[in-house]
Amino acid sequence: MAIPLVYNFRSVRARWTSAIVAVLGIAGTVGVFVAMLSLARGFKATLVSSGSDDNAIIMRAGATSELTGGVSLDAVKIAQDAPGVARGSEGPLVTPEIVIVAPIPLISTGTDANVQLRGVSKNVLEIRRRIKIAEGRMFTPGIAEVVVGKNATKSYAGLTIGNVIPLGTVKWKVVGIFDAGSTSFDSEVWADAKLLGPAYGRGENFFQSVTVHLDSPASLQQVRDALTKDPRLNVDVTREIDYYTKQSGRLTSLITILGGLVAAVMAIGAVFGALNTMYSAVAERGREIGTMRALGFSGGAVVFSFMVEALLISFVGGALGCLAVLPVNGITTGAMNLQTFSHVAFAFTITPDLLVRGVVFALVMGVVGGLLPAIRAAGVPVASALRSM
Secondary structure, three states, rough: OOOOOHHHHHHHOOOHHHHHHHHHHHHHHHHHHOOOOHHHHHHHHHHHOOOOOOOOEEEEEEOOOOOOOOEHHHHHHHHHHHHHEEEEEEEEOEEEEEEEEEEEOOOOOOOOEEEEEEEEEEHHHHHHOOEEEEEEEEOOOOOOEEEEEEEHHHEEOOOOOEEEEEEEOOEEEEEEEOOOOOOHHHEEEEEEEEHHHHOOOOOOOOEEEEEEEEEOOHHHHHHHHHHHHHOOOOEEEEEEEHHHHHOOOHHHHHHHHHHHHHHHHHHHHHHHHHHHHHHHHHHHEEEEEEHHHHOOOOHHHHHHHHHHHHHHHHHHHHHHHHHHHHOOOOOEEEOOOEOOOOOEEOOOOOOOOHHHHEEEEHHHHHHHHHHHHHHHHHHHOOOHHOOOO
C-alpha cells in the first residue's frame, strides 16, 4: 500500500523554508550546467553551419587547419579541371584562399583580438551561396578594399563602411558588410587574395586552402579521387561541413569538460542541501513515520514517499534553473578558436534537449540527496517512534 501523494505535497509546504534552500541550490547548479552546455552548443553550431555539403576544401596533406595549409598555384589549376567541380558563367567555381590572423581592437575593451582575414577570389559568393552582401558592395578585385562580416563590424573597432584600416603593409577601405547567416565567417574580414598575401609578405601564388563548389554533394568522392591520386599533388580533400565540424571539436570539448567540473562541484553542495533538508524532515517526523508504519504502511512505502518528496524538490529546482537561464539564449559572446587562434563570435544556444538534460540532472541530485534519508526513515523502529508520542 502506497502513501498518498498529497501527504508529500503537504509535507514540503509545511517545511517550506528548508525546501527553498534546497530548491535554490539545485536551481543554481542546473542554471550553470545548462548555460555551459549552451555555450558549447552555440560555438559548435556556429562553426558547423559555416560548412556546406556542396563544397569541398582542399589543403596540404596532413594540415590540421587552414593556417597550417599550403597549396600552390599549380595545384589550384589542377583542381579547377578536376571532374565533379561545378562551373559558372566565368569558369570553374574554385576559390584559392589565404588565411591570416591579425590584431584588431575590440570595441568593448579597446584591447586587441585576433581577427581572421581571408583572401578570396571574386567568385567566392557563387561558391558560398548562403553569404550575401547586406550593406555596401563587394570589394573590387585588384583594389585594396575589404568586406567585413556582420559580427566583425559590431565587435571590432574601425570596421564600418567608408573607414580605412591598416592591415599588413597596405591600407584598406571598408566597402561592404556581408551576412553569413550567423556562421564563423561573420567574424572575418575578406579581401582579394592576390593583394592580401603580398600585404603580409607572401607571394601571389601561395594559398592556404582551396574551396571548390561541387556539381552535387555526391561528387565529393570523384573530386577526392582525382586530386589525391594525382602524383603531382600532396593534398587532402574534405567536405567543407566535415572540416568545420572537426574544427569545433577542441573548444567544444573544453567548454563541456570545464562546465561539467563546475557543475559537479556545485552539485555536491546542492546534494548536501537536499540531504540536510531530508534528514531534518526525518528527524521532525518520527511520530508520523511510526504512525504510518503502525497503520500498515511498509518500509518500502516510506522510502518511496520520501523519494517522492526529494524528487519534487529537485524537479522544482531544475525547472527554476532552466527558466532562469533562458534569457541568455541568443546572447552573442566570443571565444578563441583553438585551431586557428582567431576570435569567433557566437550565441548561446539553448535547445529543448538541453533543458531536458538540466531537469534530469536535477532529478539525479534529488535521488542522491534523498535516498539515504529515505532509507533511514524506513528503518525507524515502530515501537520507539510510537513511545515518543
